[in-house]
Amino acid sequence: MTGTATVEKDPPPLTTAPTADQVRKPPTRRRLVPYWLLLPGILWLVVFFALPLVYQASTSVQTGSLEQGFEVTWHFATYWDALAEYYPQYVRSLLYAGTATVLCLLLGYPLAYLIAFKAGRWRNLVLVLVIAPFFTSFLIRTLAWKTILADGGAVVGALDALHVLDVTDWLGWTQGDRVLATPMAVVCGLTYNFLPFMILPLYTSLERIDGRLHEAARDLYASPATTFRKVTFPLSMPGVVSGTLLTFIPASGDYVNAELLGSTDTKMVGNVIQSQFLRVLDYPTAAALSFILMAVVLIMVTVYIRRAGTEDLV
């Protein structure tokens, strides 16, 4: 016993806890590196997002004219006036953008599904084809739709022969035997232009789904249709949500499609803002219109994300 006692008097240094001075903090410079790396991004956001936003907000509460100059008078009535005068354009914007989003989802989901699960070695080629339209200018692509939907053209002729135009005319989407300069033309353009923004997020989230989950579902008595309904679709919800947002948000503010493919009866709020800014030169109204659109979209998106319940997305 005495032998062990002497050993215990001098415990091995291994068991000693590290003292405060042993736990060295990294030098200050190294700790600041992440913040330095953030700096370009923050600068970009401040200069190109935050400052313009503040500037625009102040513009929206100004009064005056171009000749006499504008002055901040906290004139909030501009908002009410703008809303009262242009609410049809807001409703139309949301309606067109919503329809285009639904169409994009209906067209894009099967395509994204095919690319993710069935394309095999053609997958990358098909993905390139999805992005290929981006190699041409947005305007040129939209102008091309003018030719596609031209009066007496092949598409209109075919739709007429199939009596589709009778139905759409009755619904008020087209006028007589014309497609161009009707709501349908604008929605077609929006759908076409924003389709890749729907397909890519859908593809990404579908492609991430573990194929063994499909096998597990089939093993557990789920038919292919049930497997899709209970496993594939729920798991692709993050893609559905981000795809619809990436389509709906820019589409609701778009004015090019309505400008090129529509008529005065299909003006969207984007067209109003554009003309207020560039033609009427009523900057406060234009700024107020922009803010109202932003607020409406923000509220709708918030409600939508809450309802879709994708906590993993945000």
Add this chain to the structure above:
Amino acid sequence: MTTDTDSTGGDVRLTGISKTYGSFTAVHPLDLTIPQGSFFALLGASGCGKTTTLRMIAGLEDPTTGTVRLGGRDVTDLPPYKRPVNTVFQSYALFPHLSIYENVAFGLRRRGVKSVRKQVGEMLDLVQLGDRAQQRPHQLSGGQQQRVAVARALINHPQVLLLDEPLGALDLKLRRQMQLELKRIQTEVGITFVHVTHDQEEAMTMADQVAVMNGGRVEQLGAPADLYENPGTTFVANFLGTSNLITAGIVESSAEDLVVSAGGGKLKLPAARCRAATAPGGSLLVGVRPEKISLAHADDAAGIPEGRNRITGRITASSFIGVSTQYVVDGPAGSGLQVYEQNVERDSRLAPGAEVVLHWNPAHTFGLDAGQAIDAGTQKVEDAA
């Protein structure tokens, strides 16, 4: 296991089943009958076709030829969701968007069972996860996820439960625990389990019957002890445990015994345990398990009883394992011979470099065809983990 007559109804019967991918044959035509209520293991190294065989039973893979019968019913052309078979997948494949409760209830709900609550509760209790019902799979540990996967499959009372390397992702201690757990559940529910594994120890501890697969073929089929004691090929001899295989020439052959010569010495083995032609002049691979061999120092050779097989050699390495000491011996008959000695009375002279005599009861010797690779099925170091 129960007797045949009344249980053949629920057997899994594979007839001439094969699978080829292009020019690669994953499974050669294979006949296999898995008796109802048994715990059956398909054992083999990766790429031997065991998982493909399992997937063909599940219906997740279409066989190129042959038929799959479950209890007399031909299910070859049935899709997986119409087969009374459930699978525990290697990676568990739990649905990440559903709670544990809904994962377990999935199969019942798909079959239109209205009140699943009681059954799900009982099943979760069986796998001791009753308190985790409302959690998501990612909140559970690997072992718990594995038990959910078992519960999700078992709740459907399948005719056959297929387990595809279900313990592969668990650490050693948990694996041992789950082996016993699965065995307990199998005994409790009495469902036929078909278990795919590359771990020979796992197959031997759990299964009633083991089919050792190699290169898309079943090498040997039998009870674990039978496979271990009477391996039919060098692959089985080496893959299941360790074997010392010695190339020998046949000297004498009688109805009971064979006498062979190896490295200048003579060895005897029972003719019944020889799986090759026994004509004198032919050659043979003589095998003996390391734990059957006793080791004596060369100085004590005179004390070895008559009638035992003996081989001389020199110890090249020894390692102390606790319950036993493992020696590696090189001799004229063969090199790298393994001997496991119980640590009862340790002879301090048995150290590397010592001249020794290996001796064992001839009854423990088996004979294999010399035409096959002597090291087939030897576990690589990385596989052994």
